[in-house]
Amino acid sequence: MTVVELRGRSLTARLSTRGGIVLGLWWERGEIRAPLLREASSDDADALSSGCYPLVPLGNRVKGNRFTFRGKDYAFEPNTRWDPHYLHGEGWQSEWTVLSESGSEAEFSFSHEGRGTPYAYEARQRFVIHDDRFDMHLQVRNLGPEALPFGLGWHPYFPMTPATTLKAPARRFWTEVEGWLPGEALDIPDDLDFSTPRLLPHRWINNGFEGWDGFAEVNWPERGVRLRLTADERLRHYFIFVSDAGFDPDFQRDYFCFEPMLHLANGHNLPDFGGLTVLEPGEAMAVSLQLRPEAIA
Secondary structure (H helix, E strand, O other), rough: OOOOEEEEOOEEEEEOEEEOOOEEEEEEEEEEEEEEEOOOOOOOOOHOOOEEEEOOOOOOOOHEEEEEEEEEEEEEOOOOOOOOOOOOOOOHEEEOOEEEEEEEEEEEEEEEEEEOOEEEEEEEEEEEEEEOOEEEEEEEEEEEOOEEEEEEEHHHHHOOOOOOEEOOOEEEEEEEEEEOEEEEEEOOOOHOOOOEEEOOOOOOEEEEOOOOOEEEEEEHHHOOOEEEEEOOOOEEEEEEEOOOOOOOOOOOOOOOEEEEEEEOHHHOOOHHHHHHHEEOOOEEEEEEEEEEEEOOO
16 A cells, blocks of 8 residues: 655645545645545545545445446356445555555556456556646546447545535436335435525435536535536536435434436446447546635625
């Protein structure tokens, strides 16, 4: 495991090759150091206790751990002890290699083949601080012998205070059914309508949203800070997760997850693959996400 620190004019990011994760991202204004992502407890933290981790070669779950593509059946094996599904791919559980690093930029990579998934691929992440902006880039290349549908995204954890609001306009949301799987697409309920800044409900949330315009805002009024997120045109879906004491007895309502994704959960079993992109052998695709903090007047 290697920890890399990036610095810009007012931003500091700490990265780890354990899971290709962001351990923390801070914005410094005078004497104030505001966390923009959840702060990992230590440098050896894993993805589930990090500030952000990559989703590659897919995000979320595939119903039944099975899908059919071009007349052939494929299967996954579970990759955690607590979920019967193959979850979020391998990137978050793998050791990445540092390809390059400078004071404000770093690039990581890892490759995967076999071991519970039909995917063989190389993934790369590039992290860059541009003055007051933090950019993340994620690429996947199909190293397998046949075409498969691929997905990408990130799983950030944002600090949640009593006054934190989220703005992220979308068209529809997906219900949740047993097994933490998506159910059906419906109109967005009022308490999850983030077309304007809204407090996150005091309840369990584990839902996907589609038709996102690629722009989002997280506001921390107590800290006088707003974080603007800008996703590239491929990332038009997102997932929101807010835990509860039933799932995590230690949950203190101090974070929430807003996960930009290229595809819908269980896209492998949707008629149009839910936004997944088919990559032929040797083909690659990439996505990017920008985080820019600003002061709330």
